[in-house]
Amino acid sequence: MTIPGKIGFIGLGIMGAPMAGHLHAAGYELHVYTRSRSKGDQLIGSGAVWHGNPASVAATCDVVITMVSTPQDVQQVWHGGLMDSARPDALLIDMTTSSPSLAQRLHDEGRAKGLRVLDAPVSGGQGGAKAATLAIMVGGDVVDYEAALPLLEKMGRKIVHCGRAGSGQRVKLTNQVLIASNVLGLAEGLAFARKGALDMKTVLSVIAESTGASTMLKAYGQKMVDGDWAAGFFVDHFIKDMTIALEEADHLGLDLTSLRNSLHRFRELQRRFGGTDGIQSIARLVG
Amino acid sequence: MTIPGKIGFIGLGIMGAPMAGHLHAAGYELHVYTRSRSKGDQLIGSGAVWHGNPASVAATCDVVITMVSTPQDVQQVWHGGLMDSARPDALLIDMTTSSPSLAQRLHDEGRAKGLRVLDAPVSGGQGGAKAATLAIMVGGDVVDYEAALPLLEKMGRKIVHCGRAGSGQRVKLTNQVLIASNVLGLAEGLAFARKGALDMKTVLSVIAESTGASTMLKAYGQKMVDGDWAAGFFVDHFIKDMTIALEEADHLGLDLTSLRNSLHRFRELQRRFGGTDGIQSIARLVG
Numbered sequence: 125m126t127i128p129g130k131i132g133f134i135g136l137g138i139m140g141a142p143m144a145g146h147l148h149a150a151g152y153e154l155h156v157y158t159r160s161r162s163k164g165d166q167l168i169g170s171g172a173v174w175h176g177n178p179a180s181v182a183a184t185c186d187v188v189i190t191m192v193s194t195p196q197d198v199q200q201v202w203h204g205g206l207m208d209s210a211r212p213d214a215l216l217i218d219m220t221t222s223s224p225s226l227a228q229r230l231h232d233e234g235r236a237k238g239l240r241v242l243d244a245p246v247s248g249g250q251g252g253a254k255a256a257t258l259a260i261m262v263g264g265d266v267v268d269y270e271a272a273l274p275l276l277e278k279m280g281r282k283i284v285h286c287g288r289a290g291s292g293q294r295v296k297l298t299n300q301v302l303i304a305s306n307v308l309g310l311a312e313g314l315a316f317a318r319k320g321a322l323d324m325k326t327v328l329s330v331i332a333e334s335t336g337a338s339t340m341l342k343a344y345g346q347k348m349v350d351g352d353w354a355a356g357f358f359v360d361h362f363i364k365d366m367t368i369a370l371e372e373a374d375h376l377g378l379d380l381t382s383l384r385n386s387l388h389r390f391r392e393l394q395r396r397f398g399g400t401d402g403i404q405s406i407a408r409l410v411g
Numbered sequence: 412m413t414i415p416g417k418i419g420f421i422g423l424g425i426m427g428a429p430m431a432g433h434l435h436a437a438g439y440e441l442h443v444y445t446r447s448r449s450k451g452d453q454l455i456g457s458g459a460v461w462h463g464n465p466a467s468v469a470a471t472c473d474v475v476i477t478m479v480s481t482p483q484d485v486q487q488v489w490h491g492g493l494m495d496s497a498r499p500d501a502l503l504i505d506m507t508t509s510s511p512s513l514a515q516r517l518h519d520e521g522r523a524k525g526l527r528v529l530d531a532p533v534s535g536g537q538g539g540a541k542a543a544t545l546a547i548m549v550g551g552d553v554v555d556y557e558a559a560l561p562l563l564e565k566m567g568r569k570i571v572h573c574g575r576a577g578s579g580q581r582v583k584l585t586n587q588v589l590i591a592s593n594v595l596g597l598a599e600g601l602a603f604a605r606k607g608a609l610d611m612k613t614v615l616s617v618i619a620e621s622t623g624a625s626t627m628l629k630a631y632g633q634k635m636v637d638g639d640w641a642a643g644f645f646v647d648h649f650i651k652d653m654t655i656a657l658e659e660a661d662h663l664g665l666d667l668t669s670l671r672n673s674l675h676r677f678r679e680l681q682r683r684f685g686g687t688d689g690i691q692s693i694a695r696l697v698g
Contacts, residue, residue, distance in 0.1 A: 294607040302623030305596020313588040319663040320581040336589030338625035376606040
């Protein structure tokens with residue numbers, strides 16, 4: 125398959141807007157829909173074509189990418205016009221972090237309709253979306269992955285085919301399961317150190333070279349010490365990811381006690397302080 | 412203070428024996444005591460002097476190092492002859508991972524007797540002890556730290572003065588609080604991936620460059636996948652460390668839910684499989 129000129133992009137939030145922008149800047153004809161039209165203003169102003177609903181985007185484009193919020197949103201878009209209106213042999217790519225089971229289902233439904241479906245969630249946050257340095261984890265058929273690659277390379281840097289449909293979501297959620305424990309453990313360790321009246325600069329530098337080191341420590345250790353709660357990764361989004369992972373774990377018959385404890389703590393954080401701070405703000409609950 | 416020729420070393424287990432060996436090899440006159448005399452055979456054979464109890468070691472040496480198992484062992488040795496028999500102005504260094512509160516108490520008691528006391532727990536395991544590459548976290552007076560440095564440098568590579576008495580223990584335990592969450596989160600993530608029928612090689616390589624990366628992942632990811640439970644760091648020792656940390660956290664008025672959950676899970680692991688496997692064997696409980 126050659127990459128077509130017409131790309132549809134549904135969902136222009138803090139991630140979707142810059143991602144769609146990179147495709148547009150690369151010269152693709154861009155067709156967009158998003159719930160609040162104002163979020164598309166900038167892209168439309170620079171030449172993207174606005175559509176009133178997902179069905180209209182799908183009827184126009186050979187590739188459609190969705191980047192919405194929750195698995196419920198994915199279902200609403202995909203079952204609310206996207207799949208029914210898609211052109212024969214269209215390539216549909218969901219880049220939302222969503223349910224692996226749903227991704228498998230959509231892939232199979234798509235195949236029955238003669239469509240090609242990939243799940244391709246990302247990692248790297250708003251910064252990675254803007255800089256086009258996202259990691260992209262792709263599930264689905266290899267031939268479709270290869271067809272999508274030139275597009276995905278406009279949005280990310282490390283793009284990996286993880287396996288059959290749903291595997292992109294599974295690898296992404298695996299990562300979220302790890303950070304669920306790592307970020308809470310970090311908050312607990314730093315609270316332990318602070319209450320023990322330690323010099324926090326010394327603590328951070330020693331831990332950074334010890335067995336407790338992690339990417340969470342690198343990203344958030346100093347911010348926790350400084351009380352800097354500005355969001356790179358929103359509490360609300362992380363709770364969504366952990367909820368999906370825990371549901372999927374139940375489905376697989378796994379009892380993930382550390383994930384469950386972290387989700388419980390983050391929900392408490394959300395109740396007390398809202399969900400628009402960064403995930404490092406879990407330190408506010410500890411100590 | 413100049414470093415004297417006579418060094419006492421109490422506790423010749425899997426860590427203490429190689430550590431004492433490095434001091435002996437560096438030319439110090441070594442005086443040793445350990446509960447099971449046979450553990451000292453090799454050192455005694457190469458010229459170390461055996462003593463029948465800690466008091467006798469203390470009466471002979473200007474520096475005495477202890478490397479035993481638990482805070483209870485530390486108390487037994489320090490209050491069971493070591494402090495009472497120590498020479499005036501002696502430097503006493505506890506390298507056991509032990510309670511920060513106990514370390515502070517021993518320091519203050521020592522000072523009242525005209526003794527100098529440091530806490531200096533290590534990180535790096537048996538491999539680090541053998542290779543003399545341990546990280547050593549030191550609490551106590553700076554002048555005593557500086558006096559001890561030439562000795563500590565024979566046993567380790569990264570030696571940091573962490574602050575007043577007890578601070579070495581506090582920094583060490585801070586690290587253990589982090590790994591308590593990180594290693595269980597790793598086991599949960601890998602179980603989630605495996606049950607999702609993912610290719611584990613792909614998972615490990617993607618996660619290694621993602622936000623879920625950690626030193627625990629580097630050290631134990633592949634071992635968990637392979638079912639390799641051979642010990643670098645024993646379950647028994649880790650449970651001891653987490654127990655001390657949780658007691659200290661209670662003492663500080665901190666509720667560390669993730670640490671508590673990890674300790675609970677590791678105790679379950681110990682009940683089911685014993686405590687002599689490596690901590691990566693927590694993966695056996697998950698999935």
